[in-house]
Amino acid sequence: MKRGHLDVIAFNVGAVVIGLIISACMLLFMKINPAEVYSVAFLKIVTDKYTLGEVLVKSTPLIFTALAFAFTFKANLFNIGAQGQFYAGSLAAISLSLALGKVLPGWLLILLVLLATFAAGGLVGGLIGLAKAKCHANEFLVSMMSTYVVSALMDYLLRTALRETKGEYLQTDPISSNAYLPVILPGTRVHLGFAIAVASAIAVWVLLYKTELGFRIRAVGCNANAAELAGIRSRKIFVIAFLISGGLAGMAGLTEVNGVQHMLLQDFNSSIGSFGIGIAILANGNPIGVIFASLLFGFMNVMGTTMGRLPGLNIPSSIIDFIEGIVMICVIISYFLRHRYNNSQEKKKLKKEGAAA
Amino acid sequence: MTAPVVELKNVSKYFAKVIANKNVSFCAHEGEVVALLGENGAGKSTIMKILYGLYSADEGTILIRGQETVIHSPKDAMAHGIAMVQQHFSLVPTHTVTENIILGSARGRISLKDYDAKIRALAESYGFDIPVESRVGELAVGIQQKVEILKALYLNTKILILDEPTAVLTPQESENLMEFIKKYAAQGNTVIFITHKLKEVMEVADQIVVMRDGAVAGDLKCAETDEHALARLMMGQDLTPEAKPEDREFSDESTLLELKNITVRQKNAPPLLEDVSFRLHAGEIFGIAGVSGNGQDEVCEVICGSRRITEGELLYCGRSIAGDTIRQRIDAGIGYVPVDRYRDGLIMDMTLAENMMLKSSFSRRWVSRGLISQKVLGDYTSDIIREYQVKATGPEEIARSLSGGNQQKMVLAREIDVGQKMIVFNQPTRGLDMGAVDRIHKSMLEERRKGKGVLLISTELSEIFELSDRIAIMYKGRIMGIYRSGELSTEQIGLLMAGYTGKEAG
Numbered sequence: 001m002k003r004g005h006l007d008v009i010a011f012n013v014g015a016v017v018i019g020l021i022i023s024a025c026m027l028l029f030m031k032i033n034p035a036e037v038y039s040v041a042f043l044k045i046v047t048d049k050y051t052l053g054e055v056l057v058k059s060t061p062l063i064f065t066a067l068a069f070a071f072t073f074k075a076n077l078f079n080i081g082a083q084g085q086f087y088a089g090s091l092a093a094i095s096l097s098l099a100l101g102k103v104l105p106g107w108l109l110i111l112l113v114l115l116a117t118f119a120a121g122g123l124v125g126g127l128i129g130l131a132k133a134k135c136h137a138n139e140f141l142v143s144m145m146s147t148y149v150v151s152a153l154m155d156y157l158l159r160t161a162l163r164e165t166k167g168e169y170l171q172t173d174p175i176s177s178n179a180y181l182p183v184i185l186p187g188t189r190v191h192l193g194f195a196i197a198v199a200s201a202i203a204v205w206v207l208l209y210k211t212e213l214g215f216r217i218r219a220v221g222c223n224a225n226a227a228e229l230a231g232i233r234s235r236k237i238f239v240i241a242f243l244i245s246g247g248l249a250g251m252a253g254l255t256e257v258n259g260v261q262h263m264l265l266q267d268f269n270s271s272i273g274s275f276g277i278g279i280a281i282l283a284n285g286n287p288i289g290v291i292f293a294s295l296l297f298g299f300m301n302v303m304g305t306t307m308g309r310l311p312g313l314n315i316p317s318s319i320i321d322f323i324e325g326i327v328m329i330c331v332i333i334s335y336f337l338r339h340r341y342n343n344s345q346e347k348k349k350l351k352k353e354g355a356a357a
Numbered sequence: 358m359t360a361p362v363v364e365l366k367n368v369s370k371y372f373a374k375v376i377a378n379k380n381v382s383f384c385a386h387e388g389e390v391v392a393l394l395g396e397n398g399a400g401k402s403t404i405m406k407i408l409y410g411l412y413s414a415d416e417g418t419i420l421i422r423g424q425e426t427v428i429h430s431p432k433d434a435m436a437h438g439i440a441m442v443q444q445h446f447s448l449v450p451t452h453t454v455t456e457n458i459i460l461g462s463a464r465g466r467i468s469l470k471d472y473d474a475k476i477r478a479l480a481e482s483y484g485f486d487i488p489v490e491s492r493v494g495e496l497a498v499g500i501q502q503k504v505e506i507l508k509a510l511y512l513n514t515k516i517l518i519l520d521e522p523t524a525v526l527t528p529q530e531s532e533n534l535m536e537f538i539k540k541y542a543a544q545g546n547t548v549i550f551i552t553h554k555l556k557e558v559m560e561v562a563d564q565i566v567v568m569r570d571g572a573v574a575g576d577l578k579c580a581e582t583d584e585h586a587l588a589r590l591m592m593g594q595d596l597t598p599e600a601k602p603e604d605r606e607f608s609d610e611s612t613l614l615e616l617k618n619i620t621v622r623q624k625n626a627p628p629l630l631e632d633v634s635f636r637l638h639a640g641e642i643f644g645i646a647g648v649s650g651n652g653q654d655e656v657c658e659v660i661c662g663s664r665r666i667t668e669g670e671l672l673y674c675g676r677s678i679a680g681d682t683i684r685q686r687i688d689a690g691i692g693y694v695p696v697d698r699y700r701d702g703l704i705m706d707m708t709l710a711e712n713m714m715l716k717s718s719f720s721r722r723w724v725s726r727g728l729i730s731q732k733v734l735g736d737y738t739s740d741i742i743r744e745y746q747v748k749a750t751g752p753e754e755i756a757r758s759l760s761g762g763n764q765q766k767m768v769l770a771r772e773i774d775v776g777q778k779m780i781v782f783n784q785p786t787r788g789l790d791m792g793a794v795d796r797i798h799k800s801m802l803e804e805r806r807k808g809k810g811v812l813l814i815s816t817e818l819s820e821i822f823e824l825s826d827r828i829a830i831m832y833k834g835r836i837m838g839i840y841r842s843g844e845l846s847t848e849q850i851g852l853l854m855a856g857y858t859g860k861e862a863g
Contacts, residue, residue, distance in 0.1 A: 210728040212718045219715060223704045229663060229695060230716045231684030347371045351415070 007338060012282075015334035016296070019327030026322060032313060041306040051302060053188025057260060059298025061086070061252040061269060063197040065276025066294055067204050068125075068249035070285040072139075074208055075241040076221035081128065081143030082249035083273025084150035088124045089117035089253025091154055094162065094172055094264040097257065101176035109179050110258065114196070117254040118247035124150060125246015126239055133235035139242070147273065158266055171265035181259035193255030198291055200248065205287040207244075217241050249273070278328050282335070300324050360423045361386050362547050363408065363439075363516060368417030370403055376571050377403040380417070383566045383576055385516070385549055390542045392558040392579075393551045395568035395591055396762075396790025401551045402444070404568075405518050408549075409441040410434040440509030441518040446501055450494030457493055458508045480507055483537060498650065499530040506537070516547045521788070523557060527648040528818070528851050535561050553591075553790060555584045567591055591791065605826055607638035612675075613779050613810040614660065619669035621655055621834075629655045630834045633669070637779065642801060642811040644825030644842075646818060647854050649784070652834035653814045654696060657783045660812070661693040662686045674778070687716055692776020694768055696783040696814075702768040703756045709767055710738040710752035716775045741770045745796065762793030769800055779810035786820060798824060818847060832856045 024034030045051050065082040072079040079085075096113050104112070128146055131137040158170045165173055181191040208214035219227040220237040228234055256269055279297055283289030304320030307313075361384035370378040378400045385391045393401045406412045408419065410428040418425050421437050428434050434441070448457050455469060455476045463472070473489050480487045485503045493501060502522060509517055519538075523531040538561050542548050552558060558565055559579065567575040567590040575590040614637040621630040630652050637643045645653055658664035659671065662683040671679045678686060695701035703712050714723050714734055723734050738752035745766040749759055756764060765785065772780055782801065786794040801824060805811050815821050821828055828845065830837040830853040837853045845853075 206728070212724065212729065215711065215714065215729065216718055218707070219704055219711075219718070222706045223700070225700050226702060226704050226715065229661065229683065229693065229701050231682065231687050231719065347415075351371060 007342070011334045011338040011341075012296075012331060015330040016327055019330035020323070022326050022330070023319075023323040026319065027315075030315075030319070032315065037307055037310065037313065037315070040310060041303045044306050045299070045302060049185075050188050051306060053185055053190040054302045054305075055295065055298045056185075056190045056194045057188075057298075058301045059294040060191075060194045060197045060255045060259070061272045062275055062279055062294040062297055063201055063290055064252035064255070065249050065272045066279035066283065066290045067201055067276075067287060068121075068245045069277045069280035070283065070287060070290055071204060071208075071245040071248060072241050073280060073285045074214075074221050075217045075237055076224070077129075077132070077238060077241055078140045079125065079128070079143050079242060079245045079249075080140055080277065081124070081146040081150075081273070082245075082276050083270070084143075084147030085121035085124045085246040085249035086252045086256075086273060087147075087150045087154050087268070088120040088246075089250025090257050090264055090268060091150075091157065091162075091253070092116040092120035092250070093253040093257040094175070097175040097179040098162070098173065101179045106178040106180075106182075110181060110192075110254075113179070113258060114251065114254050117250040117252075119250070121250015121253070122243045122247035125249070126243035128246070129239035129242025132242070133238045139238070143242075154264075154268075155266060158264065162264065164263075169265070172263045174263045175258065179258055180262060181255065189260070191255070191259040193259040196251070197255065197294075200251065201287045201291045204248070208287065213240070249276075278332070282328070282331050284335070297324070297328075300327055359387065361420075362422055363549075364420040364423075365404070365408070366418045366420065368404065368407060368414045368419065370400075370407060370412060371415050378407070378414075379570075379572045381568075381571075381573055382417075383573060385547050385564070387547060388542055388545050389563045390538055390548045390550060390561055391564045391566060392562035393549060393566050393568060394553065394555070394558050394587060395574075396553055396792065399568040399591075399790075400571035401568050402520055403571075405441060405520060405549065405551060408434070409439060409518060411441075435512055435514075438513065438515035439518065440512060440514040440516070442502065442505045442509060442520060442522060444520040446505050448493045448501060448504060451492060453492055454487055454489045454496070454504050454507075457504060458511050462512065476507070476511070479511060483507075483510065483541070485537075498525045499527065502526065502534075514546070516549065517541065518549045518551070520551045521553075522550070523552070523554065525649065527854060528847075531557070555587055558587065559584060588791070605641075607641055607826075611638040611640065612636045613639045613673070614812075615670075615672040616656075616659075617670040617672065619659060619666050619671065621659065621664060622667040628667075628834055630659065630666075633834070633836055635829055635836060635839060637810040637812055639778075639810050640805055640808045641826045642805050642813055642824050644821040644828045645812070645814045645831055646821045646828055646850060647814075647816070647831035649816050651831045651854075653831055654783065655834070656831075657693065657695070657781050657812075657814065660686075660781055661691060684719060687775055688719075690775070690777035690779065692772035692774075692780035694765075694772045694780065694782045694785050696787065698761075698764055698768050703764055705755070705757040707756060708753050709742070709747075709749060709756055709759075710734045712756050712767060713738045713741065713752075713771055716771060741767070745770050745800075762789045765789055765793060766796060769797055773800060773804060776804075776809065779812065780804060781812045781814070783814045784816060785813070786815070786817065794820075818850060822847075830854055 020038065027034040027037060045055065065086060068082040068085065069079055093113050093116065096116050097109065100109055124146060128139055128143045131142050132139040158172065162172045164171055181193050183189065183191050184195060208218060216227065216232045217237055219232060220234045224234045252272065257264055261268070275297060279293040280290060283293040301324065304323060307315050308317055308320055364384040366382050367380045368378055369380055381404050393405065395401050403412065407414045408428065410430045410433050419428065420426065426437065428437070449460065455472050458476055459472050476489045480489065485507060487500060487503055487507065493504060502525065522534055526534060535557065538548050538550065550562065562579045565577050565579055565582065565587065566573060567587060569591060617634055619630055619633045620628055622628045633656065635643065645656065647653055655664060659666055662681060666679055670677060673689065678689070699705065704715065717723070723729050725733065735752045742749050747763045747766045749763060756767065769785065785797050801811055801813065813821065813824060822842065825842050827839055827841055829839045830850060832854060833856065837858065
């Protein structure tokens with residue numbers, strides 16, 4: 001392993017530990033012994049197969065939304081609307097699964113849903129890219145607002161066409177079990193979606209760093225002027241990058257609808273979009289790094305839930321959100337500290353060489 | 358002799374990956390012009406930025422008027438009477454000259470009228486003709502530089518640092534600047550003057566500090582040295598003079614590129630190009646001289662396809678290419694070395710290998726089995742690095758970490774490969790050291806020998822004279838005349854560049 005990678009891991013681990021320590025102070029105020037809570041929750045995760053599996057389940061959609069942000073980030077674009085694209089994918093997933101669930105064999109249906117979620121998210125993303133390319137619209141704002149549009153559309157459909165037959169809650173009927181993503185680790189809820197997420201991250205890495213299209217996307221991201229002069233049409237790249245980005249976020253719809261909830265309901269996973277942004281930044285936009293960063297946040301999430309369920313303590317759920325937030329802030333700060341550390345190391349080395357010369 | 362105004366003692370500066378300065382020591386006295394001479398990347402600007410408080414020294418001491426001083430910021434520097442005119446100006450283009458000059462020093466209610474008068478008087482006292490009420494963005498570069506200098510003078514500067522001040526000026530403007538420097542120093546002030554141009558140094562400097570690789574290579578009195586000795590110190594070697602082009606004839610059949618009455622208009626402004634016509638032949642170097650900003654960039658943009666023409670015809674190999682995209686023109690074998698390699702030429706945050714495939718990302722030459730072949734691209738880049746003697750660790754080095762000259766060599770190599778038939782060079786040697794300039798000139802001559810058409814745009818007359826078969830002079834978007842090499846004297850070309858017609862230039 002390269003020394004640089006070790007530094008990255010050391011700094012990230014350090015940041016998580018510091019984040020947990022700060023959170024521990026918060027727990028102390030609530031007269032809860034943090035060491036005890038942490039160790040019980042930690043032990044529960046690492047010893048209980050089901051809970052450990054939950055880490056993978058929780059990190060699955062985060063991988064997709066983080067990839068979505070990282071992908072446009074490479075083209076120097078900001079896709080803040082992964083949440084909306086995820087909803088578009090979810091709508092596609094639930095519609096297809098409800099309509100064809102009893103008609104098609106499971107594998108074919110899931111393949112269709114996979115393509116449909118990518119297409120639905122990609123459509124929303126592509127439109128944002130098009131607005132940017134054709135009208136010079138600010139993609140940051142357009143993508144952010146697009147989330148509200150899609151989520152309003154989802155609410156509307158949940159009240160009308162997709163509403164459950166009982167008509168009681170704002171949710172759909174459950175999908176038939178042959179549309180479920182198969183569980184890949186028996187005894188847990190870990191479904192095929194996790195494998196698809198990891199495969200997608202690898203595919204995105206290959207696309208960005210090993211293909212000409214990826215090269216052109218990164219070229220536009222680093223220096224649009226030079227790319228234009230090299231015959232690369234940056235507007236075309238805007239649309240392509242947003243389309244793929246939206247598609248990636250849309251695929252989280254497959255994993256969440258067909259893998260976890262098996263139905264669609266109001267305020268479905270309402271924070272994976274914003275967490276995706278933080279995770280992508282933590283991974284420095286690297287698709288492989290996104291896998292690990294997502295696992296970290298999946299872990300945090302499960303640890304929070306586990307702590308909340310510890311008997312007799314009554315830890316409120318806001319504390320769990322607080323811990324997640326604090327850890328994320330620490331990790332982001334560590335990213336900048338690491339850069340400073342690297343620079344000062346290089347400088348020391350030079351000083352030594354200079355003295356020797 | 359009195360104590361020096363500025364004395365640097367063993368100043369060293371380390372950046373993350375390079376030693377920028379190592380044990381730099383020299384002094385400057387009152388009334389003296391000190392030239393800091395050296396190639397690009399020799400550490401001249403860095404040492405001056407340390408003196409001006411933009412960087413802090415890692416080792417060594419600075420003495421101002423005999424007192425050990427630590428300069429933390431430009432504000433500190435100004436308090437000691439030190440001002441620096443950067444190579445890239447720090448002016449607010451949408452503010453007027455007066456507003457720019459008083460920026461940072463005016464307090465409370467500002468009466469612009471009073472300040473205008475004050476600044477005008479100050480300008481006149483130094484013989485500067487500056488419209489103080491105009492917006493800076495509307496002024497020529499030469500005037501903008503005067504505004505920068507005036508900004509320094511307004512703060513009662515005693516020690517004026519100029520970073521490559523003549524890079525953007527016409528010959529006449531440079532001369533004016535030299536006059537000013539002499540006059541200003543004669544009043545008991547000190548000027549430290551960063552440059553890589555030997556001629557200017559010999560003309561204006563009292564003391565010459567030659568820098569190489571971040572260290573002082575020589576500290577000499579101007580009267581006791583000559584250009585040859587300085588060049589040797591700068592380079593560590595002698596330059597081989599290039600062969601003068603012989604007088605050559607070109608037939609109409611060998612025409613490669615023809616611009617016919619090309620005009621580029623813009624809304625509510627004078628045309629960028631007006632009625633521009635010339636031919637470029639295979640095996641010819643066609644030089645376009647002119648002060649920068651007189652339409653040369655637009656000529657390049659029209660040829661490479663990033664700017665549309667309003668009127669006229671653009672013929673390449675006998676076919677109109679006015680409607681072709683940039684990519685089509687690249688495929689047709691037109692190479693282009695842009696003037697600004699940071700903005701247009703390279704992707705600084707990508708590797709050298711990635712930069713080499715920038716213009717050929719649509720061709721399949723780097724691809725095997727659907728993916729970019731790291732080996733094909735890496736081997737190709739390594740060959741280029743060797744062939745062009747680029748100082749780089751390998752194809753995976755990030756472009757940003759190379760020095761300017763080495764970056765330019767990479768652009769050159771790529772464009773020579775792209776430009777199978779013709780190559781446009783827009784100020785290819787601007788800001789480069791002599792070693793790199795030499796290498797680039799040799800490449801141009803080599804490509805001409807191979808029968809390519811070379812369009813050379815330059816503000817350096819010596820370069821145009823040395824290389825071109827024919828020379829056009831541009832002024833305000835028009836071609837003032839096309840001459841054979843050797844037909845014009847430096848003086849005549851200077852007049853044409855300043856807008857005089859051929860007859861007046863005699």
